[in-house]
Amino acid sequence: MKIAIQGGLGSFHHQAASMLFDGDSYEILDKDHFRGVAEALVKGECTYGLIALENSIAGCILPNYNLIKNNDLKIVGELYMPIEHHLMVIPGVKIEDLSEIYSHSMALLQCEDFLNQHPKIRRIDYVDTANSAKKIKTEDLHHAGAIGSKVAAELYGLEIINPAIQSNKDNFTRFVLLSRELPDNQDFNKISLRFSLPHQKGSLANILMQFAVHGFNMTKIQSMPIVDMPWQYEFYVDVIVHNHERFAKVLDIIQLMAEDIEILGKYKNGNL
Structure with missing residues (x-):
């Protein structure tokens, strides 16, 4: 079994895959970008793909919603993982020696408070956290540091000089496991839905009311602009489903009210 992830060995995606498939035999197919994960699935190069979808500090990774939709992928699992970011360097290097810090854009955003305390250090958006650590080590960069996980520091023999630098100590990332089929x-x-609505007063409220009156709890609602339709939106909704038959009836009602409705995922709730 092959699992495509964004990032290399020691990345948070790699750790998330290890948690989701603990005890199973699998091979990691690492990709530099989220797009590469989706393409690997579409081409049949892997059984599953694993991507981050949102973070409790940085918010949603909106382009990944489009990746799921445009490549006709399905969510078959999820994991909420606590994230700790550490500043790591070649052993012996001090923070005063640094002129650059490498990491993934989302990691840099999650550590913004710390980085703002060091305005003279340039932030370099790199492919992922683990490869940032690898770059520091392989190129023996004494003027640069990397932000990443403890696993990455250990893997590449770097020294953590500032631990847990994320802006909020309760920092979680939601990862979703993708497949080609439900x-x-x-x-x-838990079910993930995508739908668009007629541009009518109260159309969204009427949909949400159906979930409420039938006793279903929504854990998320996300709006996304529809390309080539200015000021028109589609909605992504996650719902806890405690009764499959009752939810099927609600879905029948919603299909009469919504446009272009699609079930994007069926999976077990990955509670925090």
Whole structure:
């Protein structure tokens, strides 16, 4: 079994894959960009793809919603993982020696408070956290540091000089496991939907009311602009499903009210 992830060995995606498939035999297919993960799935190069979808500090990774939609991918699992970011360097290097810090754009954003305390250090948006650490080590950069995980520091022999520098110590990232098809079994308690609505007063409120009156809890709603349709939006909704039959009836009602509705995922709720 092959799992495509964004980032290399020691990345947070790699750690998330290890947690989701603990005890299973699998091979990691590392990609530099989220797009590469989606392409690997579409081409049949892997069984699953794993991508981050949102973070409790930085918010949603909106382009990844489009990746899921445009490549007709399905969510079959999720994981909420606590994230700790550490500043790592070649052993012996001090923060006063640094003129650059490398990391993934989302990691840099999650550590903005710390970075703002060091305005003279330039932030370099790199492919991912683990490869940032690898670059520091392989190129023996004494003027640069990397932001990444403890695993990455250990893997590449770097010294952590500032631990846990994320802006909020309760920092979580939601990872979703992607497949080309929805599972056949009924072993799920969470569903992800995508739909658009007619441009009418109260259309969204009417949809949300259906979930409420039938006792279903929404854990997320995300709006996205529709390309080539200015000021028109589609909505991504996650719902906890405790009764499959009752939810099927709600879905029948919603299909009469919404446009272009699609089930994007069926999976077990990955509670915090």
